[in-house]
Amino acid sequence: MVTERSDVTQILAEIFREHGYAGASLSEITNRTGLGKGSLYHLFPDGKEGMARAVLFEVADWFEENVFMPMRAxxxxxxGIDHMFTEVLRFFDTGRRTCLMGAFALDDARDRFPSEIQAYFLDWTxxxxxxxxxxGFEKNAAREAAEEVVAGIQGALVLARSLGDPAIFVRAIKRLRKRTGLDQQV
Amino acid sequence: MVTERSDVTQILAEIFREHGYAGASLSEITNRTGLGKGSLYHLFPDGKEGMARAVLFEVADWFEENVFMPMRAxxxxxxGIDHMFTEVLRFFDTGRRTCLMGAFALDDARDRFPSEIQAYFLDWTxxxxxxxxxxGFEKNAAREAAEEVVAGIQGALVLARSLGDPAIFVRAIKRLRKRTGLDQQV
DNA sequence: GTCTATAGATCGATAGAC
DNA sequence: GTCTATCGATCTATAGAC
Incomplete structure (x- = not known):
């Protein structure tokens, strides 16, 4: 049985990923976490919005620690760039998991958490x-390539999920990794 | 005042694009269409699911006529490829509009309309x-490039919406157009 | 064909016992 | 801290007058 807040947040993240913000109901949340509403509102006094915010914070935190920090060296x-691709591949479960931020961006949640979603993609790029x-990339080439990589990852996740084929994501990562190679610089 | 079924479907499409399937409520639909529930259920006897299905069908139909058919020559x-990019740029309102199929793919709707979403992306690629x-592309290179283009478009729409910057989509289209040029073939 | 009224279910959220 | 019971709001859908 889960009772740690971070354990609950993990489950919440999966539910929001699968259903988006509007589609994630408290009844499914109580079922999957095994917690009653009383416990949930004790952990998250702001209710569903607080749960989503906690998940957004945790995702941002995970990226900060596992992706951005190593990339700052x-x-x-x-x-750092190579490490990013490895971690991203792992984080999205080799293409079986979708992106919470992407799901929220195409959802009602976009108006509810605009700054969180914006910060995530802005930081990443x-x-x-x-x-x-x-x-070694020239300034504008670096910005373009970064945009291409982040968008390519998001799009591959959409495509992989739509077609039920995680291999699409694996191929995209391989392609984008090559794209950032020194041989491709303009 | 709208009363033609196709006029209503256009409005429905915008609402579903903005909120996803779960987030699109009948109250907003009645407000934006100006139609009472009676009229809506007269036009769409299957209710919300029927409305979404009509929108999905219309999008698929639009792509078939304006994108796929010219590409078959x-x-x-x-x-045909050049025409595709031009039409796609126009269809997504130069990056200000999101993709309904993408929104549904990351949403509850994915389990409700799996074949429609799959068919859309499968046809396109x-x-x-x-x-x-x-x-002139070699077989595998052509498949890879097609995947890259469709994923790149989807991802750029996610990114453009998240950052509130439609120019991201315009740059992506330009980049992907170049990617399909003969100079880039493997 | 369009409306109003309302059913019936489910939603997010709260109260209070333990 | 966790539960059950329940609130009021909102949801999708239906009924029936016009």
Missing amino acids: PDNPDG RMLATALRRS | PDNPDG RMLATALRRS
């Missing part, structure tokens, strides 16, 4: 662009 | 791959 930008510049 | 594959082969 000024001496080894290529290693900026960090990657910086690393690409350090790796 | 065996003698001018490059023209297949048509494009065929055109790319005719344009």
